[in-house]
Amino acid sequence: METTAPNAHQIIQLFNQCFVTSENTRLEYGGDEPVYLPAGAPDNAAQTHSIRFAHGYVSSALHEISHWCIAGKQRRLQVDYGYWYAPDGRSEVQQKAFEQVEVRPQALEWHLAKGCGAAFSVSFDNLHGAGSVDPAGFKSAVALQARAFLQSGLPKRAQILLNSFAESFGSRPQCWQNADFSIELL
Numbered sequence: 029m030e031t032t033a034p035n036a037h038q039i040i041q042l043f044n045q046c047f048v049t050s051e052n053t054r055l056e057y058g059g060d061e062p063v064y065l066p067a068g069a070p071d072n073a074a075q076t077h078s079i080r081f082a083h084g085y086v087s088s089a090l091h092e093i094s095h096w097c098i099a100g101k102q103r104r105l106q107v108d109y110g111y112w113y114a115p116d117g118r119s120e121v122q123q124k125a126f127e128q129v130e131v132r133p134q135a136l137e138w139h140l141a142k143g144c145g146a147a148f149s150v151s152f153d154n155l156h157g158a159g160s161v162d163p164a165g166f167k168s169a170v171a172l173q174a175r176a177f178l179q180s181g182l183p184k185r186a187q188i189l190l191n192s193f194a195e196s197f198g199s200r201p202q203c204w205q206n207a208d209f210s211i212e213l214l
Contacts, residue, residue, distance in 0.1 A: 034144045034197065036084045042192045043079075043093060051185065053077040053104075055093065057084050061115075062092045066105050077104065086146045087137075094136040097186040116153065124161045126153065131166070135173035136186055143193035 036057065043055040052067065058080030065072035065080065072078050079096050081088040095109065103109040111129070114122045134150060141148035150167050182190060193199055 033146055034086055036081075036086050036089055038196070039086055039089045039093075039144065042196055043089075043189060046188050046192050047185070048076060051077075053079065053096065055079045055081070055089060058082055062088055064092065064096060064099075064104075064108050066107065069107050086144075087141070087148070090137050090140045090144075090146060090148075091133065091151070093189065094133040094140060094186070097136060097183045097189070098132055120161055123152070127161065127166045127169075131169045131173050134170045135177055136182065138170065138174045139177060139182060139190060140186065140193070143190045143199045144197050145199065 040055045040057070047053045047055075052075075054074075054076045056078055060082060062082045063071075063080050065078045067075050067077050079089075079092050081092045096104070099109045103111075114126065118126060130151075130153075138148050140146075150170050152163070152166070181187070
């Protein structure tokens with residue numbers, strides 16, 4: 029069965045059905061910049077943790093969900109998981125560091141996007157900076173990690189959401205074993 033591209037509301041609904049009760053975490057529309065706020069953090073007086081994605085974009089939601097799925101329990105108690113973030117306009121050194129930590133989330137995002145029928149593009153997230161240090165190398169690293177997730181399995185929360193996507197959107201993750209990651213991601 030062919031999947032139909034989702035809208036942000038559908039992604040929010042499925043995520044929240046899976047994780048509000050079990051993980052005390054809610055996916056929400058955000059503003060200009062995505063952010064993860066643990067319960068009770070500044071700007072989040074709610075009793076639930078909040079993943080806020082930018083501009084209502086499905087790709088932003090999937091990317092932020094990917095970070096959440098990878099973050100460990102202690103990281104999920106910190107604003108933006110306690111990671112540094114340098115905004116658009118990064119230097120070459122900052123961009124290289126950014127790309128090193130983005131391989132796993134972007135590879136996981138590929139799986140989630142494929143699972144719900146959304147488009148996926150590798151993101152360098154640095155339109156006004158030095159650009160990617162090695163665009164082909166970064167894309168290749170994301171592709172290799174996406175394939176590695178097939179072999180080792182997705183993080184538990186990502187698999188739960190992917191199963192929900194498969195049921196709702198008719199995707200067939202078991203068929204991805206034969207995906208040509210190098211072509212799809214480059």
